[in-house]
Amino acid sequence: MSAVSAALRQRAGGLFWFWSVGAFRRSLPVLFLAGLAAFILGPLLSLILWAFAGRWFYPALLPQEFSLKWWDVVFGNRSVVSSIKYSLMTAPTVTLLSALICLPAAYAFARFQFPGRRFLLLSFLSANSFPKIGLYISIATLFYRLHLMTTFWGVVLIQLMGTLLFMIWIPTGTFRGINRSLEEAARDVGASSARTFFQITLPIAMPGLLVAGLFAFLAAFDEAQGTLIVGSPNYITMPVMMYTLVLNYPQPVGAVFSILLTVPSLVLLLLAQRLLRQGYLAAGYTL
Amino acid sequence: MTGLALVLPPFFLLVFFILVPAAEAVLDTLRVERGGQIVYSLVRYAEMLRTISLRRSVVFTILVTLASVGVTFALAYALALYLRFSKGWVSTLLGALFIIPLFIPTVIASFAMVTFLEHHGYVATLLHTIGVEDTPSLVFNATGIVLTEVWASIPFATLVLLAGLQGIDDALIDSARDVGAGALRTFLAVVLPLNTVATVITMSLLFIGILGSFTIPYLVGGNAPQMMSVVMTNYFTNYLRPDISVALAALSFVIAALAGAAYVGGVSHRERGAV
Numbered sequence: 331m332s333a334v335s336a337a338l339r340q341r342a343g344g345l346f347w348f349w350s351v352g353a354f355r356r357s358l359p360v361l362f363l364a365g366l367a368a369f370i371l372g373p374l375l376s377l378i379l380w381a382f383a384g385r386w387f388y389p390a391l392l393p394q395e396f397s398l399k400w401w402d403v404v405f406g407n408r409s410v411v412s413s414i415k416y417s418l419m420t421a422p423t424v425t426l427l428s429a430l431i432c433l434p435a436a437y438a439f440a441r442f443q444f445p446g447r448r449f450l451l452l453s454f455l456s457a458n459s460f461p462k463i464g465l466y467i468s469i470a471t472l473f474y475r476l477h478l479m480t481t482f483w484g485v486v487l488i489q490l491m492g493t494l495l496f497m498i499w500i501p502t503g504t505f506r507g508i509n510r511s512l513e514e515a516a517r518d519v520g521a522s523s524a525r526t527f528f529q530i531t532l533p534i535a536m537p538g539l540l541v542a543g544l545f546a547f548l549a550a551f552d553e554a555q556g557t558l559i560v561g562s563p564n565y566i567t568m569p570v571m572m573y574t575l576v577l578n579y580p581q582p583v584g585a586v587f588s589i590l591l592t593v594p595s596l597v598l599l600l601l602a603q604r605l606l607r608q609g610y611l612a613a614g615y616t617l
Numbered sequence: 618m619t620g621l622a623l624v625l626p627p628f629f630l631l632v633f634f635i636l637v638p639a640a641e642a643v644l645d646t647l648r649v650e651r652g653g654q655i656v657y658s659l660v661r662y663a664e665m666l667r668t669i670s671l672r673r674s675v676v677f678t679i680l681v682t683l684a685s686v687g688v689t690f691a692l693a694y695a696l697a698l699y700l701r702f703s704k705g706w707v708s709t710l711l712g713a714l715f716i717i718p719l720f721i722p723t724v725i726a727s728f729a730m731v732t733f734l735e736h737h738g739y740v741a742t743l744l745h746t747i748g749v750e751d752t753p754s755l756v757f758n759a760t761g762i763v764l765t766e767v768w769a770s771i772p773f774a775t776l777v778l779l780a781g782l783q784g785i786d787d788a789l790i791d792s793a794r795d796v797g798a799g800a801l802r803t804f805l806a807v808v809l810p811l812n813t814v815a816t817v818i819t820m821s822l823l824f825i826g827i828l829g830s831f832t833i834p835y836l837v838g839g840n841a842p843q844m845m846s847v848v849m850t851n852y853f854t855n856y857l858r859p860d861i862s863v864a865l866a867a868l869s870f871v872i873a874a875l876a877g878a879a880y881v882g883g884v885s886h887r888e889r890g891a892v
Contacts, residue, residue, distance in 0.1 A: 366715070376733045377729040457631055469638050548720065
């Protein structure tokens with residue numbers, strides 16, 4: 331190891347001489363920040379410019395003419411407006427339904443011992459490890475048989491599949507992280523198990539459950555492939571509509587619609603930023 | 618047994634809407650009619666592996682996925698280290714920045730990347746302004762896919778790695794520094810080994826996610842070679858060969874399952890060690 335570090339020091343003196351320049355090392359984080367900001371925000375800024383561009387030809391840095399005409403085009407298109415409505419209907423429904431089905435299971439995974447517990451918990455990974463296209467072909471057949479094709483509940487069900495992993499794993503990690511002695515103390519002073527759950531466990535778990543709900547909502551809101559197969563032509567959601575706009579309309583139309591599609595999730599970003607950094611996501615993935 | 622009862626509803630959904638359809642689809646690719654009889658055979662898989670464009674697509678998919686995982690992992694690790702060990706305005710801004718792609722739907726991310734990277738896109742315009750004319754082709758090829766996958770994967774990777782780093786006791790790092798270890802040595806000898814679980818989770822789940830992604834390679838990828846998910850869709854809708862499409866999907870399951878096994882192995886190892 332000392333040979334390695336000696337070699338590294340030698341190289342630092344040669345090829346990487348600038349590493350020993352203090353100003354370089356101090357400015358490195360700022361350079362990293364600038365690079366990452368350009369990489370992450372650049373595409374989004376370019377999108378925003380396109381949404382307000384009346385005329386924009388290469389090689390101008392800004393559009394030659396700003397205009398709101400593409401916003402009129404988007405809002406004047408009835409199928410675009412209805413796709414917004416469907417997305418705002420399905421994604422919250424999916425999230426709530428997923429919570430109802432998955433949260434009791436997550437609590438059981440965290441608190442009870444039963445045969446096959448670990449295997450069952452792991453099995454939910456398969457919902458996200460099978461490439462969806464391969465599944466959807468046979469799912470379409472199944473949905474025809476169940477008369478779920480082109481129905482609201484069919485779309486809800488197909489989107490629900492993509493939320494199971496988040497709604498089970500993240501809350502399982504959260505519930506497991508809660509000290510049992512708090513629950514036991516409540517039981518000792520005579521609280522029923524339901525009262526203990528709703529007054530002690532649930533409030534403590536709430537931030538982790540919100541993170542799970544957030545991931546589930548985003549997964550449902552973002553889902554396009556399954557929704558396209560099951561929902562079209564009756565239920566076209568925003569991401570599905572976006573495929574049509576990107577492939578068939580002038581660039582600014584896609585840009586305007588992109589901004590509309592991003593608004594609901596950006597509201598969530600502002601609400602949830604603090605919660606996300608508290609480790610609930612990783613706790614769910616460490617099993 | 619109460620536990621089992623509570624777990625069964627989502628498990629039945631999983632079995633009924635994912636596992637059974639998957640098994641049915643794969644079984645169907647094995648059934649072949651021979652002399653008026655249905656027999657089980659691997660002929661479709663043999664045909665798939667004989668087709669040069671499909672073989673190239675498999676190799677291309679694995680390479681693009683590995684490259685995306687590698688770049689995302691390196692960037693996310695640097696970010697997580699900085700967020701864990703530095704305070705100040707740079708850290709605060711980085712913390713606000715890295716999470717943004719999580720909230721941008723994948724379709725939008727791909728479209729935004731196209732407007733950013735395309736021929737005469739924003740990057741080309743900026744380069745033209747400073748006098749660079751020969752912009753390399755950044756989109757509708759492997760580079761475009763990797764850049765967009767990295768863009769979209771940074772938040773998840775950083776969140777998991779950061780949580781792992783936050784679990785490392787400051788005292789361990791201080792003691793390494795006290796005995797004279799430099800930053801690099803502390804990282805290699807203390808931080809990296811203590812963060813193995815987060816590393817395994819990040820790498821394997823990134824691999825599975827990127828391998829199966831469709832939207833990004835569909836909108837940002839080129840005409841040939843294409844990623845397996847795009848080829849599957851083409852075989853299904855354009856070439857009317859759903860059997861080959863499902864056979865490719867099955868092959869993709871197998872590759873994803875290997876990453877899944879690595880994940881289970883890495884995470885269980887820790888659990889045995891802890892107990």
